Amino acid sequence: MSNQLITPKTLSGFMELLPSEQMQFEKIRAVLEETYRLYGFYPLDTPVLESSDVLLAKAGGETEKQIYRFQKGDNDLTMRFDLTVPLAKYVAKNAGELAFPFRRYQIGKVYRGERAQRGRFREFYQSDIDIIGDGSLSIRNDAEMPSIIYTIFTKLGLDDFVIRINNRKILTGFYAMLGLSDRAAEIMRIVDKTDKIGREKVADELRELGVSEEQIGKILDLMSLKGTNSELLASLRAIPSENEQFCEGVDELEQVIAGIAAYGVPEKNYSIDLSIARGLDYYTGTVYETTLCRYPEIGSVCSGGRYDNLAGYYTNRKLPGVGISIGLTRLFFILSDRSCVSTAFTSPADLLVVPMTDDPEPAFAAGAAFRSGGIKTQVYLESGKLKSKLNYANRTGIPFVLFIGEDELASGKYTLKNMDTGEQISAEAEELIRVIAGYVRKKESVSVLTADRAEPAEG
RNA sequence: GUGGGAUUGGCGCAGUUGGCUAGCGCGUCAGGUUGUGGCCCUGAAGGUCGUGGGUUCGAGCCCCAUAUCUCACCCCA
Secondary structure (H helix, E strand, C coil): CHHHCCCCCCCCCECCCCHHHHHHHHHHHHHHHHHHHHCCCEECCCCCEEEHHHHCCCCCCHHHHCCCEEEECCEEEEECCCCHHHHHHHHHHHHHHCCCCEEEEEEEEEECCCCCECCECCEEEEEEEEEECCCCCCCHHHHHHHHHHHHHHHHHCCCCEEEEEEEHHHHHHHHHHCCCHHHHHHHHHHHCCHHHHHHHHHHHHHHHCCCCHHHHHHHHHHHCCCCCHHHHHHHHHHCCCCCHHHHHHHHHHHHHHHHHHHCCCCHHHEEECCCCCCCCCCCCCEEEEEEECCCHHHCCCEEEEEECCHHHHCCCCCCCEEEEEEEHHHHHHHHHHCCCECCCCCCCCCEEEEECCCCCHHHHHHHHHHHHCCCCEEECCCCCCHHHHHHHHHHHCCCEEEEECHHHHHHCCEEEEECCCCCEEEECHHHHHHHHHHHHHHHHCCCCECCCCCCCCCC
């Protein structure tokens, strides 16, 4: 009979969590969501499936190979591979109904049919915010994005991160000045890999592309400019250029950097980095990439940028936007892998009501009373030994158990046991609610992450 | 798509140059303790060693094939 069983398995590249891990994940997710709301973004939920012609309007090359696409009847369907393209469609479709600038956040699963790898998933959460303008959108929005990221990461308990910022106009303008406009996109893709493969290999790849030694030298010199943000801006200013795009890029970058400072983001958490370019080619100006300093090898956990014409595939209306996307699944994976996520307080409830008599009704009444007092309450409904009931509270981490037996029914008071301390008190519901609420509040005030104290595990 | 590693009770692993009844830790269940958990002690259940062939007196171990997982490359969150 056992040979007829089907092995319970989860597909490679699909993350599935145990209950306490899921609680941790949800806590992080809640921080993101709260923060987005705090900054005045609308929630948005678009379908996981879209018509292929809609989703693949801009795709091509590598992207297309990694897409989940299939036929159902006469429909050609594709699973979304990011949240930005569906947003572009949504805004184009509903432009008449929306108030611009349109600010939305979306936390949702996306799908990429690439080979799974450490920290790389086929199904993963992206957590996006974007601001879309009608006709135009102030560059100041480009400065707001990093400030939101800063707020979120700080709330999570991370402080050792850098939001790296560049502007693609600087790169495209610069490459144009070198007479390399025709290969700008490829050059950016290569340059973007510097962190990973190093200067030498970047030079090799550029050489293969047919870029001359002199040009390579200049490209490498530009991207390896070092210094503080103001020093870097000064260096850029010092580059003699008549190229309009280049100058515009430097202007924009300067405004964005000034804006981020004005938003109160500490200097150590953001910096100009002329080597980041982003692979996706819909970015037209500001680009961001965020790395955790303790874990540089995992790459970017959050990236995005400015796109002037993403909705251009769907409408003639000009709808420029700027957005940023947190790779929530990857962020969670790496943080819990490094034991940085606090395992404290992942229980689904604050109170477990345990009936000690055959009559469950007093327990139901107690459950209702504590819930209306704001206490997350479960009533234990199974028969069995007290030992296994208490053990259930242990396993799930429920911090309080309420006993309702002969004694309690006779006295009209409940017995409340604190599972951490073992301490028991006897009182009426109202008082016990205060005790539980106070205890729970204290426990919940602990930061979601313990990253600051954790040593990065070497592997 | 290209390379490397792995697959042994629910989970994590050990298993020597091929040799008796395949072990360990965690977990589960029962008891020690019938309204008081975690710790401890005792005991029990649970395995066709991924699958299919082959070599051998004998295979968890060697050979071939295959599946799945995993790490890395490409690309990306």
